[in-house]
Amino acid sequence: DTGQDQGELRAHGQEEVVRAAGALAAGGLVLLPTETVYGLGADASDPAAVAAIFEAKGRPRFNPLIAHVADVATAARIAAFDDRARALAQAFWPGPLTIVAPIADASAVCDLARAGLETVAIRVPGHPLARAVLTAFGGPVVAPSANRSGRPSPTTFQDAFSETGDKCAAALDGGPCQVGLESTVVAVLDGPVRLLRPGAVTRAQLEAVVGPLAEADDDAKRSPGRLALHYAPDAPVRINAEAPNVGEAFLAFGPWPEGEGVFNLSPTGDLAQAAANLFSYLRAADRIAPTTIAVAPIPDQGLGEAINDRLRRAAGFVG
Ligand code: TXA
Ligand code: MG
Numbered sequence: 001d002t003g004q005d006q007g008e009l010r011a012h013g014q015e016e017v018v019r020a021a022g023a024l025a026a027g028g029l030v031l032l033p034t035e036t037v038y039g040l041g042a043d044a045s046d047p048a049a050v051a052a053i054f055e056a057k058g059r060p061r062f063n064p065l066i067a068h069v070a071d072v073a074t075a076a077r078i079a080a081f082d083d084r085a086r087a088l089a090q091a092f093w094p095g096p097l098t099i100v101a102p103i104a105d106a107s108a109v110c111d112l113a114r115a116g117l118e119t120v121a122i123r124v125p126g127h128p129l130a131r132a133v134l135t136a137f138g139g140p141v142v143a144p145s146a147n148r149s150g151r152p153s154p155t156t157f158q159d160a161f162s163e164t165g166d167k168c169a170a171a172l173d174g175g176p177c178q179v180g181l182e183s184t185v186v187a188v189l190d191g192p193v194r195l196l197r198p199g200a201v202t203r204a205q206l207e208a209v210v211g212p213l214a215e216a217d218d219d220a221k222r223s224p225g226r227l228a229l230h231y232a233p234d235a236p237v238r239i240n241a242e243a244p245n246v247g248e249a250f251l252a253f254g255p256w257p258e259g260e261g262v263f264n265l266s267p268t269g270d271l272a273q274a275a276a277n278l279f280s281y282l283r284a285a286d287r288i289a290p291t292t293i294a295v296a297p298i299p300d301q302g303l304g305e306a307i308n309d310r311l312r313r314a315a316g317f318v319g
Helices: 003-025 047-057 072-078 083-092 128-137 157-167 203-210 271-287 304-314
Strands: 030-032 039-043 066-068 097-102 119-123 184-187 194-197 249-252 262-264 293-295
Touching: 003 030, 003 039, 003 128, 030 128, 030 157, 039 047, 039 128, 047 157, 072 083, 072 119, 083 097, 083 203, 157 271, 249 271, 262 271, 271 293, 271 304
Parallel strands: 066 119, 097 184, 249 262, 249 293
Antiparallel strands: 030 039, 097 119, 184 194
């Protein structure tokens, strides 16, 4: 927990948290800050509320949602955790890891939220405001990223509000998201643990806990959200660009002269900083209406794996 997050929590006070929990209990949608990206939350057990999420995002109903809970004990009642899932929860929660495991309490996370699957994706977020709302509400809250389907995930309150704020009964401003990329998603089912979506918790961090991960290539069906042209701004995206062409915006990485249309993800070449800036800079670049958004090469190590995953999808390269 950072000083900034604690400050945000104080600024809001328990009153706003209680109001958000009440909105969830009444079947409403809530704009919820997390440490990864802003979420669009609803009562996971309420099919009508969950249907409103799919409607607000324009999200296909075959794409299941992540259930957010306040603590590991609650997660382990809703999902069937084996030793590996428990070890991952212990190592990375609260935090940016989502665990897909068999569903144990099917009424807690309704069929629609799971897109009819016998598994559930679950995580304990680290953001103090999210945790306060989850504790006050008392049950699991499904929250996809608060963007309309196919658009970059929102990492600031303003971006989140402009995407889906008009559909919400309550909206909490938790400041800019510290991580800036969605959670890592792993499946802990039969066989080795599978990486379904690279994210803030890196491959190396996961392998230190559960050993070598299985490749995700044949897993498209298990993570139906992993479609091409996800996270896409309006302008086309050109990745691995050594320099911008005339008329292009440029997302630089490392030392690069400042200039019109240049957005430097991290002048010092820091991957965590680049991850935190990625989605808001894609949106900022979009606002100057460039022919193309060119993006500098990003090293594929550590957090770079997740950054490059999002960039390939923004560029439409992943089927
Ligand atoms: O960081 C995050 O995870 C954010 C914040 C708000 O928590 N949420 C988020 O949710 O990114 P969403 O809905 O945009 O992405 C959920 C991903 C999708 O790729 C979906 O297909 C996958 O998780 N997923 C959900 N349930 C699943 C399941 N039972 N099996 C496999 N994949 C699942
Ligand atoms: Mg999303």
